[in-house]
Every structure is written in structure tokens, then in C-alpha cells.
Amino acid sequence: MKIQVLTFAICFATLFANGCASNGSAFGLASNSVQNKPSVQFSIARAHEQEGNLGAALQTYEAMYQADSANASVCHRIGVTKLRMGEISEGITYLMEADALDPNSAEITGDIGYAHIQQGDFELAEQFLRDSLNINPSNKRNVSNLAMAVGYQGKMEECYTVYRTVMTDAEANANLGFIHSQRGETDRSIELYSKALDQDPSLKSAGEALVQMVDINQKVQIAKRSMPQSKVQLASDSYYE
Numbered sequence: 001m002k003i004q005v006l007t008f009a010i011c012f013a014t015l016f017a018n019g020c021a022s023n024g025s026a027f028g029l030a031s032n033s034v035q036n037k038p039s040v041q042f043s044i045a046r047a048h049e050q051e052g053n054l055g056a057a058l059q060t061y062e063a064m065y066q067a068d069s070a071n072a073s074v075c076h077r078i079g080v081t082k083l084r085m086g087e088i089s090e091g092i093t094y095l096m097e098a099d100a101l102d103p104n105s106a107e108i109t110g111d112i113g114y115a116h117i118q119q120g121d122f123e124l125a126e127q128f129l130r131d132s133l134n135i136n137p138s139n140k141r142n143v144s145n146l147a148m149a150v151g152y153q154g155k156m157e158e159c160y161t162v163y164r165t166v167m168t169d170a171e172a173n174a175n176l177g178f179i180h181s182q183r184g185e186t187d188r189s190i191e192l193y194s195k196a197l198d199q200d201p202s203l204k205s206a207g208e209a210l211v212q213m214v215d216i217n218q219k220v221q222i223a224k225r226s227m228p229q230s231k232v233q234l235a236s237d238s239y240y241e
Contacts (some may be wrong), residue, residue, distance in 0.1 A: 045077065054085050072102035080111060088119050106136035114145050117152070125149040140166045144175070151179035170200035178209065186217045 041064055048057035061078045064071065079094035095112045102108060113128035129146040132139065143166045151159030159179065163172035177192030193210035196203055 049081060054081055057081050070101060072098045075101060076108050083115055083118060088115060091115055104135060106132040106139050106142060109135060110139060110142035110145065113149065117145065117149055122149045122152040148179065151176065168200065170196045170203055174203060174206040181213055186213055189213050190217065
């Protein structure tokens with residue numbers, strides 16, 4: 001099932017475990033590749049990528065790809081870079097190519113799962129993320145992303161259980177609050193952010209998220225109150241004559 005996510009604010013998804021997509025290690029994306037790295041060029045491209053200079057990074061990666069299209073690491077980074085540039089379908093194509101070249105990489109398989117989260121195909125994302133954890137069960141980033149994929153499908157108990165394997169109770173509730181917010185379930189989101197702060201008052205990100213969700217909820221309520229009441233025109237008896 002695909003859902004339309006809210007576009008408010010910050011990168012709160014798995015922010016308690018992994019950071020934000022705009023930083024270069026998006027909450028689903030691996031930060032490193034594992035094989036066949038062309039030392040100098042690859043390092044230069046990675047530096048561009050980490051600095052957010054995605055165009056320069058992609059140009060360097062593509063030059064390496066032209067020289068050696070069978071390099072799984074290069075395919076992987078092209079895929080990730082394209083995801084960060086919003087070119088999801090093309091990114092998935094390169095990630096699948098990387099996966100074919102290196103089928104035992106939990107990082108590549110996990111990034112394919114994350115790409116499908118970005119695309120809104122949460123069931124397929126779940127499949128790839130479970131595959132990645134079969135390869136490496138200890139990859140916390142992929143565990144967090146699996147929880148997200150499960151949560152977006154509405155399986156909240158399982159989502160919470162998966163989160164708890166890699167984070168505290170407070171952090172799990174905060175992340176669950178984020179998922180409810182993205183599903184448009186603002187009241188439940190506020191409840192969970194509040195619960196997370198009761199459990200851990202030092203959880204600054206949960207506090208910031210709670211403030212935003214309360215503000216959004218208030219604006220929604222004001223908008224609803226300002227909407228004119230719809231009037232239904234009842235048919236007269238003559239309509240049926």
C-alpha cells in the first residue's frame with residue numbers, strides 16, 4: 001500500500017539512530033561500499049558526495065563507470081547519489097546492477113530497500129530490508145529502515161518491536177511518533193512524542209518534533225473551523241413526479 005507522506009519539516013526518520021538524508025548518510029543509505037574501490041578517484045568522489053556536491057560526485061562516479069561498469073562499489077555510489085538527487089527510478093536501476101555484481105552486500109541490498117521506501121513501495125522495501133538482514137543481522141541502519149517500512153504499512157506493534165532491538169524505549173516511541181505523523185495521524189504522533197519525552201527528557205529531537213506536530217495540529221484545526229459548512233440541497237417531492 002502506498003501512502004502520501006507529509007512534507008513538513010525536518011528529517012526525523014530514524015534521526016535517533018542514523019542522521020538525516022541531507023547530510024549524506026540518509027537514514028537508509030550506506031555510507032561506504034565494500035569492494036573494488038578505485039582509490040584516488042573514488043575517494044575524491046566520496047568527498048564530493050559527503051560535502052553535498054552531488055553533481056561533481058556523480059560526474060566522477062560516471063567516469064569510473066565508463067571505465068569499469070563491473071565495479072559494484074561504483075554502481076552502488078551512483079545509485080545512492082541519484083537517490084539523493086531525487087532520481088529514484090534511475091538510482092534503483094544502478095543499485096540493482098550493483099546488487100547483481102555483489103549479491104552478498106547487506107549495504108547494497110539495504111539501500112535498495114530504502115530506495116523503495118522513498119518511492120512509497122513499502123512492501124517491496126520490507127522484502128529487500130529483510131534480505132539485507134539475512135546477510136548481516138547486526139546492521140542497525142537496516143534494522144531501523146525495516147521498522148520504518150513495516151510502520152508505514154500500519155503494522156505498528158511490529159514496527160515498535162523492531163525499533164526496540166536497536167534503540168531505547170524512548171527513541172523507539174519517538175520514531176513511531178514520526179511514522180504516525182507521516183501517515184497523517186497527528187494526534188497519535190503527539191501522544192508518542194510526549195511519551196518519549198516523559199521517558200527521556202533529554203531527547204531534544206523528540207521535543208522539536210513535538211513542537212512542530214502541535215503547531216501543525218493547531219493549524220489544521222483552525223483551517224477546519226474556518227471552512228464554511230456545506231449545505232445539502234434536499235430534493236422536493238416534485239423531483240420524483
